[in-house]
Amino acid sequence: xxxxxxxxxxxxxxxxxxxxxxxxxxxxxxxxxxxxxxxxxxxxxxxxxxxxxxxxxxxxxxxxxxxxxxxxxxxxxxxxxxxxxxxxxxxxxxxxxxxxxxxxxxxxxxxxxxxxxxxxxxxxxxxxxxxxxxxxxxxxxxxxxxxxxxxxxxxxxxxxxxxxxxxxxxxxxxxxxxxxxxxxxxxxxxxxxxxxxxxxxxxxxxxxxxxxxxxxxxxxxxxxxxxxxxxxxxxxxxxxxxxxxxxxxxxxxxxxxxxxxxxxxxxxxxxxxxxxxxxxxxxxxxxxxxxxxxxx
Numbered sequence: 001x002x003x004x005x006x007x008x009x010x011x012x013x014x015x016x017x018x019x020x021x022x023x024x025x026x027x028x029x030x031x032x033x034x035x036x037x038x039x040x041x042x043x044x045x046x047x048x049x050x051x052x053x054x055x056x057x058x059x060x061x062x063x064x065x066x067x068x069x070x071x072x073x074x075x076x077x078x079x080x081x082x083x084x085x086x087x088x089x090x091x092x093x094x095x096x097x098x099x100x101x102x103x104x105x106x107x108x109x110x111x112x113x114x115x116x117x118x119x120x121x122x123x124x125x126x127x128x129x130x131x132x133x134x135x136x137x138x139x140x141x142x143x144x145x146x147x148x149x150x151x152x153x154x155x156x157x158x159x160x161x162x163x164x165x166x167x168x169x170x171x172x173x174x175x176x177x178x179x180x181x182x183x184x185x186x187x188x189x190x191x192x193x194x195x196x197x198x199x200x201x202x203x204x205x206x207x208x209x210x211x212x213x214x215x216x217x218x219x220x221x222x223x224x225x226x227x228x229x230x231x232x233x234x235x236x237x238x239x240x241x242x243x244x245x246x247x248x249x250x251x252x253x254x255x256x257x258x259x260x261x262x263x264x265x266x267x268x269x270x271x272x273x274x275x276x277x278x279x280x281x282x283x284x285x286x287x288x289x290x291x292x293x294x295x296x
Contacts, residue, residue: 002026003207004065006052006090007072008045009036011166012108012159015200016069017043023204028061030072052086055093062097067104067207070094073133084132091140100147104207109137109154111192111217111266112259119222119265122154122215141213149212153203156219156266157259160284161196162292168284170256172233172293181234181241184249187227189263194220195281205275216271220279223265232288 003020007013008029020027021044029040032051040047050057052072062068070090074083094105113130114120126134143150158167175181199218206216227241234241249257271277282290 001066001207002028002064003067003069004028004030004048004061005045005069005071006030006058007070007108008043009039010071011164012155012196012199012203013071014039014043015196016071016203017045019197019200019204020069020207021045023208025204028065030057030061052090055089058090058093059097062094062105065103068094068098068106069203069207070105070107071203073108081132084136087133088136088139091136091143095140095143095146095148098143098148102147102149104149104151105140105143106151106153106203106207107137107140109133109152111154111156111219112262112264114154114266119267121267122217122270137215141215144213151206151210151212152215153206154215154217154219155199156192156194156217156221157264158191158193158284159196159199159218160193160287160292161281162287164196164293167256167259168229168288168293171229171253171260172237174253174256175230175233175237175239178252179239181230181237181239182244182252183226183230183241184244184246184257184261187225187230187243189226189261190223190265191226191229191260191284192219192221192223192264192266193284194218195279195283195287197281198277198279202271202275202277205277210275214274216275217266217268218271219266219268220281221284222267223263224284226260228285229288232285233293236288236291236294
């Protein structure tokens with residue numbers, strides 16, 4: 001297949017491009033800068049210049065592809081609503097370009113807000129009021145009515161591995177700054193995770209064979225206790241480990257406090273059974289214990 005990938009130079013996108021190329025697919029990656037273009041080209045993919053605001057570019061690229069993998073997103077927590085509007089415009093543009101073709105549109109989403117008090121499953125639907133982006137997955141799945149093969153991959157909040165600059169790297173930086181590795185309350189709340197390369201493998205499997213309308217979970221660790229994460233960070237930095245109260249969380253952690261305090265267990269059983277996806281790379285705690293987040 002010829003697959004057009006947005007976010008192709010990003011953390012998950014670059015691994016996905018590598019995975020698709022290794023499986024024999026042709027890949028074109030969207031690149032908004034010279035640096036991004038160089039990264040995509042170095043991976044072995046063709047480059048299409050533009051960004052998510054260039055709807056004509058998106059429309060043309062989708063029209064000439066057998067599948068679209070939309071992983072690009074502006075992760076700016078100060079402009080969540082604007083980022084979601086930009087994302088929705090891209091999804092609608094892809095949907096119009098692919099209408100009536102039966103070709104695939106795979107979009108990225110998350111698992112936050114799917115369930116409370118139990119492990120979320122692929123059969124759980126979004127509460128669109130939880131996050132501005134939640135409604136976009138619903139809109140993408142509705143494109144099946146227009147002759148598109150929509151797929152949604154819900155990623156764990158931590159997609160880890162060497163080079164990750166996301167949530168776990170942020171927690172490590174906070175621990176260094178504060179001189180203590182902390183967790184909230186008793187630290188029993190659970191944090192799902194997946195290795196970057198396992199996530200990329202799932203995206204490929206989904207594009208190749210997931211049924212239209214599938215919601216899939218890129219989750220390998222169903223829920224790592226926050227205390228275990230904090231303890232691993234403490235060992236890695238040789239720092240004490242301590243609890244902070246819920247009231248202290250935002251003051252200690254900043255913006256990530258409310259996320260790290262959340263209990264988000266998430267199952268991927270349906271995904272594994274339907275696609276034969278078998279995560280094989282290190283777990284989050286394995287990566288922490290191996291020093292991935294502390295070396296350099």
